[in-house]
Amino acid sequence: MLSVERLVKRRGSREILTDITFRAAPGRVTGLLGPNGAGKSSTLRILLGLDRADAGTALVNGQPYRHLRRPLRTVGSMLDGSGAHRSRTARNHLSWVARSNGIPKRRVAEVLDQVGLGGAGRTRVGRFSLGMGQRLGLATALLGEPEALVLDEPVNGLDPEGIRWIRGLLRGHASSGGTVLLSSHLMSEVAEVADDLVVIAGGRVVANGPIREVTVGYPSLEDAFFALTAPEPTAGGR
Ligand SMILES: Nc1ncnc2c1ncn2[C@@H]1O[C@H](COP(=O)(O)OP(=O)(O)OP(=O)(O)O)[C@@H](O)[C@H]1O
Numbered sequence: 001m002l003s004v005e006r007l008v009k010r011r012g013s014r015e016i017l018t019d020i021t022f023r024a025a026p027g028r029v030t031g032l033l034g035p036n037g038a039g040k041s042s043t044l045r046i047l048l049g050l051d052r053a054d055a056g057t058a059l060v061n062g063q064p065y066r067h068l069r070r071p072l073r074t075v076g077s078m079l080d081g082s083g084a085h086r087s088r089t090a091r092n093h094l095s096w097v098a099r100s101n102g103i104p105k106r107r108v109a110e111v112l113d114q115v116g117l118g119g120a121g122r123t124r125v126g127r128f129s130l131g132m133g134q135r136l137g138l139a140t141a142l143l144g145e146p147e148a149l150v151l152d153e154p155v156n157g158l159d160p161e162g163i164r165w166i167r168g169l170l171r172g173h174a175s176s177g178g179t180v181l182l183s184s185h186l187m188s189e190v191a192e193v194a195d196d197l198v199v200i201a202g203g204r205v206v207a208n209g210p211i212r213e214v215t216v217g218y219p220s221l222e223d224a225f226f227a228l229t230a231p232e233p234t235a236g237g238r
Pocket residue numbers: 011016034035036037038039040041042043185
């Protein structure tokens with residue numbers, strides 16, 4: 001279970017997250033949806049212990065990420081692609097992450113196969129396409145067989161086959177009892193895979209619940225997205 005409660009984040013004098021509250025439950029795929037700059041990555045970074053909140057809590061199985069004894073075995077994450085150095089091979093990168101987290105070495109070959117990079121383990125990451133980098137990022141997230149997956153824009157750079165593949169992988173993870181939280185700025189993409197939706201705009205949650213409930217009453221998914229995320233009219237505006 002991932003739970004975010006009344007999260008507030010300021011950057012200088014600007015409040016970029018205001019009272020963000022939601023949960024991502026086991027057995028479900030939760031989509032964190034919002035336009036560019038809504039605050040999705042900032043929320044995920046705090047949840048993953050990469051940044052601090054000014055107020056509120058973001059917990060993984062009831063604990064802040066920094067307190068987890070075996071973080072990569074509890075929550076796998078992908079932010080900004082593969083996270084691997086260009087000069088490393090995929091296998092080197094994964095072996096290093098496994099070794100530094102007490103994860104058995106056999107997992108390296110297993111995850112490379114799982115993400116379709118079985119034949120590219122000895123290729124330097126600098127030579128990877130965008131989609132291959134995304135796959136390596138996912139392999140790293142899966143390495144510790146974590147219960148939860150937190151993925152920032154995971155389909156960026158994937159071709160249609162890759163998008164279909166990742167949907168299957170995430171649905172499979174949830175079906176076997178895992179928790180999946182993924183961010184996206186595309187409603188149609190999230191609608192294909194998510195059970196629950198958390199819509200944020202301007203650093204606030206504007207809708208939250210099972211996807212059918214959130215989108216009911218709108219003629220299309222696109223209409224729902226634009227209606228929910230439209231900026232509020234400013235005072236004195238037309
Ligand atoms: N390090 C930073 N310093 C200053 N402002 C920041 C910083 N990081 C994010 N912001 C601002 O916080 C707001 C939320 O950014 P964030 O990256 O969380 O949005 P996002 O929903 O992930 O957007 P995108 O879909 O474009 O990735 C934006 O207005 C952004 O400009």
